[in-house]
Amino acid sequence: MTHAYEVSRFLAGLMLLASFSLLCQDRLAAVLNTFAAQAVLLSMAVGWEAWTQDRPHLFITAALALGLKAIIIPVALRRMVDRLGLTRGVDKVVGVGSTLMIGLALTSLALLLVLRVTASAESFTREGLALALAIVLLGLLMMITRRSVVTQIVGFMSLENGLILAATGARGMPLVVEISVAFSVLIALLVFGVFVFDIHDRFEGVGVEAIERVRGDRE
Amino acid sequence: MMSPLALTILIPFIGAALVACAPRPRLASAGVAATTLATLIAAGFLPFGPREAGEYFILDDVNLVFIELNAFVAFTTSLYGATYVANEIAIGRLTPPLSRLYHAMFLAMLGAMNLALAANNIGLLWVGLELATLITVVMVGLYRTPAAIEAAWKYFILGSVGISLAFFGTILVYLAGQTALGEGAPAMTWSLLLAAAPDLDASLLNLAFAFLLIGYGTKVGLAPLHAWLPDAHSEGPTPITAVLSGLLLNVALYALLRFKMIVAAQPRALAPGPFMMALGLATLLFAALMLYQRRDIKRLFAYSSIEHMGLMTFAFGLGGPLVNFAAMLHVTMHGLTKSAIFFAVGHVAQAKGTQRMADIRGLSVSHPALALGLAAGALAIAGLPPFGVFRSEFLILTGAFSSHPWLTILAMLGLLLAFGALLLRLQEMLFGAPSPGARPVAISRAPMILHLALVFVAGLFLPALLSDWLQRAAEVLR
Numbered sequence: 001m002t003h004a005y006e007v008s009r010f011l012a013g014l015m016l017l018a019s020f021s022l023l024c025q026d027r028l029a030a031v032l033n034t035f036a037a038q039a040v041l042l043s044m045a046v047g048w049e050a051w052t053q054d055r056p057h058l059f060i061t062a063a064l065a066l067g068l069k070a071i072i073i074p075v076a077l078r079r080m081v082d083r084l085g086l087t088r089g090v091d092k093v094v095g096v097g098s099t100l101m102i103g104l105a106l107t108s109l110a111l112l113l114v115l116r117v118t119a120s121a122e123s124f125t126r127e128g129l130a131l132a133l134a135i136v137l138l139g140l141l142m143m144i145t146r147r148s149v150v151t152q153i154v155g156f157m158s159l160e161n162g163l164i165l166a167a168t169g170a171r172g173m174p175l176v177v178e179i180s181v182a183f184s185v186l187i188a189l190l191v192f193g194v195f196v197f198d199i200h201d202r203f204e205g206v207g208v209e210a211i212e213r214v215r216g217d218r219e
Numbered sequence: 220m221m222s223p224l225a226l227t228i229l230i231p232f233i234g235a236a237l238v239a240c241a242p243r244p245r246l247a248s249a250g251v252a253a254t255t256l257a258t259l260i261a262a263g264f265l266p267f268g269p270r271e272a273g274e275y276f277i278l279d280d281v282n283l284v285f286i287e288l289n290a291f292v293a294f295t296t297s298l299y300g301a302t303y304v305a306n307e308i309a310i311g312r313l314t315p316p317l318s319r320l321y322h323a324m325f326l327a328m329l330g331a332m333n334l335a336l337a338a339n340n341i342g343l344l345w346v347g348l349e350l351a352t353l354i355t356v357v358m359v360g361l362y363r364t365p366a367a368i369e370a371a372w373k374y375f376i377l378g379s380v381g382i383s384l385a386f387f388g389t390i391l392v393y394l395a396g397q398t399a400l401g402e403g404a405p406a407m408t409w410s411l412l413l414a415a416a417p418d419l420d421a422s423l424l425n426l427a428f429a430f431l432l433i434g435y436g437t438k439v440g441l442a443p444l445h446a447w448l449p450d451a452h453s454e455g456p457t458p459i460t461a462v463l464s465g466l467l468l469n470v471a472l473y474a475l476l477r478f479k480m481i482v483a484a485q486p487r488a489l490a491p492g493p494f495m496m497a498l499g500l501a502t503l504l505f506a507a508l509m510l511y512q513r514r515d516i517k518r519l520f521a522y523s524s525i526e527h528m529g530l531m532t533f534a535f536g537l538g539g540p541l542v543n544f545a546a547m548l549h550v551t552m553h554g555l556t557k558s559a560i561f562f563a564v565g566h567v568a569q570a571k572g573t574q575r576m577a578d579i580r581g582l583s584v585s586h587p588a589l590a591l592g593l594a595a596g597a598l599a600i601a602g603l604p605p606f607g608v609f610r611s612e613f614l615i616l617t618g619a620f621s622s623h624p625w626l627t628i629l630a631m632l633g634l635l636l637a638f639g640a641l642l643l644r645l646q647e648m649l650f651g652a653p654s655p656g657a658r659p660v661a662i663s664r665a666p667m668i669l670h671l672a673l674v675f676v677a678g679l680f681l682p683a684l685l686s687d688w689l690q691r692a693a694e695v696l697r
Contacts, residue, residue, distance in 0.1 A: 117422045118394075125394065136387060140380060152376065159383055166390050172402025173393055174342065 004052040011045035012131040012165060016107070019138040019158055023099050026090045028081050028150055032074045035154045039069035042161045049168045058168055065164065069157060077150055094145040102145075103138050110134040128169035135162030223268060224278050224337050226261035227286060230254060231293075231330030239323035244308060244315045247322040248301035254326055255294040258333075262290035266688070272410035277339035280691040284547055285336050285473050288554050292465050293329045295666035299562050300325065300458035302663035306569050307456070310658075312362060321361060321456060328354040328462065332470050339409050341389050344474055345382070351470065352378045352438065355463055359455040370450035377437060377447040385434025385474075391427035392478065395419045409477055416484035424481070424488040431478045432494060438471035440525045441532060442502040452521035453574065457565025460517060464524045465558035469550055472528065476535055480696065483538075495536025500626060502529030503633040510640035515574045516564055519644055520557065523600055526637050527553045533630060534615045535696070537623070543693035545614030548681075551689075552607040552674055553600070559670035560596035562663070563589055567648075569660045576644060581653030590649050592667045597645045599674050601638045607677030 018038035025031045043066035050058030094102070114130035139159025143152050167173055221229070234254025241247035265286065270279050304321065307313040313321070328351050335347025356378065360371030389407075396406030399418040405411050412419070437444040452460050475495070482491045506526035513519040527549070534546035566589055567582065568574045582590040599606035612634060619627040677685070 113426065117426045118420075119422075129390075129394070133387065136383065143376065143380070156376070156379055159380075163383055163386055163390075166387060170390050170394055170397070172397070172406075173390070174340075174404045174407055 004048075008045060008048055008052070008169070009127055009131070011041055011048060012128050012135075012169075015041045015045065015161065015165065016131050016134055016138070019135050019142075019162075020100065020103055022142055022154065022158060023103055023138065023145075024096050026092070026096070028090060028148075029078065031090060031151060031154055032078055032081075035158060036070045036074040038158060038161055039065055039074075042165060043070065045165060046168045053171060055172075061164065061168060065161075069161070073157065077153065081150060090151055091147045092145065093147055099141065099145050103141055106137040106141060107134040110137055125169045125171060129166055132162045132166035132169060135159070135165065138162075223261045223264040224276055224286075227258055227265070227290060228330055228333045228337060230258045230261060231326045231333065234258075235323045235326035235330065238326060239319060241319060241322075244304065244318045247319050248297075248304060251297045251322045251326060252294075252301060255290070255297040255329065258329065259290040259294045262287055272339050272408075274404065274408065275340050275343060276337045277410055278337065280688065280695050281476070281547075282336045282473065284551065284688055284692050285469060286333060288469070288551055289329065289332055289336065289466050292462065292554055292558050292670075295669060296458050296461050296558060296562075297325070299461070299565075299663045299666040300456075302661050303456070303458055303565055303569075306566075306660050310569065313456075317361065321358065321459075324354050324358055325458065325462075328358075328459075328467075332466060335470050336473060340404070340407050341392060341409055341412070341477075342407050344409070344477070345386055345389050348385075348435075348438065348470060348474060349382050351467055352382060355451065355455070355459065355467065358459045359451045361456060361459075362454065364454075366450075367454040370447075370454040374447040374451040377444070381434050381437025381444065383434070384430050384437075388427045388430030388434055388478070391423055391430065392481070395423040395427060409481070412481050413484055416481050417486065419481075419485050419488075421485055421487035424485055428478060428482045428488075428491050428494075431475065432491075432498070435471050435475045435478075436498060436532075439468055439475060439532065440502070440528050441498045442505040442525070442529070445502070445506075445525050448525055449518045449521040452524070453515050453517040457517075457561055457568070460521075460565075461558040461561035464521070464561060465554040468524060468528050469554060472531060472535070472550070475532075476696065479535070483697070492536045492538055495532050496623075496626065497536075499529045499532030499534070499536055500629060500633075502526070503533060503630060504636075505529075507633040507636035507640070510637055511643075513640075513644070514576055516568065516576050516579065516644075516648070517561075517574055519576065519641075520560055520564060520600075523637065523641065524553075524557055526633065527557070527600070530612070530615065530630065530634070533626075534619070537619055538697065539618065539622075540690075540693050540697075542615060542618035543696045544686075544689050545611050545618055547689045547692050547696075548677075549608070549611035549615060551685075552611050552677060555670045556596060556599045556606070556608055556674050559667050559674070560593065560600060562667045562670075563592040563596055566660060566662050567593060570657055571654065572658060576648055578654050579648045580651045581649075583649045585653040585657050586662075588662060588664065592664075592671070594645060594649060595671050596667075597641050599671065601641045602634055603638075605675065605678040607674040610678050610681075 015038055018034055021034050025034055043062045046058055046062040046065060050056060050062060110133040111130045114133055118126040136159050139155050139162060142155030231254060238247050238250040241250055265283055304318045308318060331347050331350035335344050338344040338347055356371050356375045359374055360367050393406050396412050396419060398420060399415040400406040400411055440448040479491045482488050503526055506522045506529060510522050513522060531546050531549055534542050570586055571579050599608050602609050602612045616627055616631060
């Protein structure tokens with residue numbers, strides 16, 4: 001049991017590392033590669049939970065993470081970047097150094113909070129939960145500090161990775177939820193796709209600041 | 220034989236699939252009306268059936284009120300939507316394929332909201348709310364103008380972040396339930412969680428409620444997480460705005476309430492009420508002040524919705540039989556009144572060709588019927604007697620005053636500020652020389668009149684049936 005637990009904690013830790021790495025990248029291609037790596041780690045983590053908890057239906061979630069998030073979405077986003085001729089750099093609101101410091105603070109916050117709160121709970125999942133919360137918070141941080149539409153999408157999906165990690169780490173959480181999460185990511189992608197292309201049509205460039213020029217009330 | 224509760228969820232989804240294939244826009248409109256009528260009839264059987272909690276679905280006195288309100292407002296909005304969409308096609312803002320998309324999405328949204336309301340599984344509740352949110356994102360961006368896309372994007376980002384945090388909170392509730400109820404579905408079943416609440420881990424529940432309050436609070440429109448709401452309200456087709464304001468915000472508040480009940484039933488956890496009261500009061504005051512700076516008519520009433528959601532959150536946070544009763548009444552009255560206002564606003568914007576209030580002048584001369592509807596709606600929502608909103612606000616304030624006099628005075632101040640702002644804007648739009656460039660548009664009167672008449676009657680006397688329902692709901696809420 002402890003052995004199984006070590007492995008899942010190791011994988012979760014690697015995912016957290018990938019989240020930090022996402023914050024450091026300054027090229028879109030590297031962001032997409034890093035995200036794909038995180039998705040592969042997620043599918044391994046979920047697969048490992050499926051194996052050790054003996055819940056074979058979790059393999060579906062693992063396969064979805066691998067197929068959709070590690071392969072299809074990064075490839076599609078890469079194509080979009082190429083085809084639309086976007087600038088390949090990452091537009092940073094906050095520099096890498098400060099972002100990493102904030103990220104570090106958020107991670108410590110998540111660890112301290114969850115470990116303290118769940119201290120009484122006799123759950124094997126508490127450390128996994130703490131790491132998952134850190135990944136969620138880093139995803140949020142990325143959405144806030146990296147402005148281009150592509151990096152916001154990646155930030156959101158990395159946030160979702162943290163959620164799925166938390167959901168599968170919670171032992172025995174019913175299937176209905178896992179499938180729905182995977183499903184909602186799919187829908188989210190559809191929605192994103194529609195918007196990304198529309199945004200391109202109207203603004204000749206995918207950048208959130210281009211959209212923010214338009215304001216309903218401040219004419 | 221299917222239960223009426225399952226039908227209220229299934230009928231809209233089936234209708235959505237059928238409407239999506241309708242060959243002509245008019246047929247699609249009729250299909251929507253027929254579907255919502257069927258849903259309303261199914262919902263009509265609910266009060267006579269048993270109140271029971273199954274594995275996935277639950278019917279108690281609280282969600283009964285929300286589901287009935289949903290079914291009713293969806294039906295009247297579908298009648299209004301038929302005229303509205305015909306006008307939009309005539310003006311050239313919508314094409315027939317887009318109007319079909321709109322009709323299908325409207326029904327799917329109704330189904331998703333009913334799913335969230337009827338769910339006994341907290342995961343399913345989350346799925347329903349998430350689905351309804353995604354559908355409204357598509358609807359907000361329907362017109363594809365730069366402003367519409369910005370609004371949809373903002374809504375999507377903030378909504379997803381909110382819903383993600385709510386999901387994390389849901390996982391935490393499951394973990395709290397796991398120790399008491401064991402692994403698997405029971406630990407996600409709301410009614411079992413509530414029954415086992417005293418045995419749940421208190422500190423886990425605290426953390427969970429923090430995430431749920433921020434997560435679902437974003438969708439309720441609580442300040443400072445409300446930024447998506449005015450944009451989303453001002454850009455989508457007006458029937459969507461009407462149900463967004465009158466119904467979807469309620470569903471998010473309902474989700475928050477369900478979790479509040481669990482946390483409140485564990486005496487060792489932090490009391491959730493004061494947090495809701497503080498956020499609600501801050502929202503109310505903030506929105507009331509923001510009302511004065513609005514230039515766009517739909518944004519004006521969007522801020523008014525934020526204000527009222529703040530008041531409801533404050534009231535539910537306070538709790539107690541009388542205040543809960545008043546808050547449930549306020550949910551109903553606000554839902555009816557706000558959708559009626561948006562019915563009028565939609566036609567005003569079509570007739571004047573603009574949503575800028577500076578360009579809407581002299582409505583009482585150019586469009587007397589619309590002016591009357593808008594005026595009645597705005598006065599009702601501002602809390603003027605004898606409308607029902609006055610009654611519910613009065614009950615909330617008197618109920619709150621005995622225990623929290625100072626907070627109640629602040630809430631009263633917020634309501635007065637909002638009253639002033641609404642009156643100021645209203646008289647600017649109604650009187651004076653009519654602004655030029657008005658178009659003749661077909662006006663759908665019946666839904667507006669029906670809603671306002673109900674609110675008016677509820678202000679004069681509450682039918683025993685309604686007050687009975689609300690009373691029982693208030694008892695369940697505690």
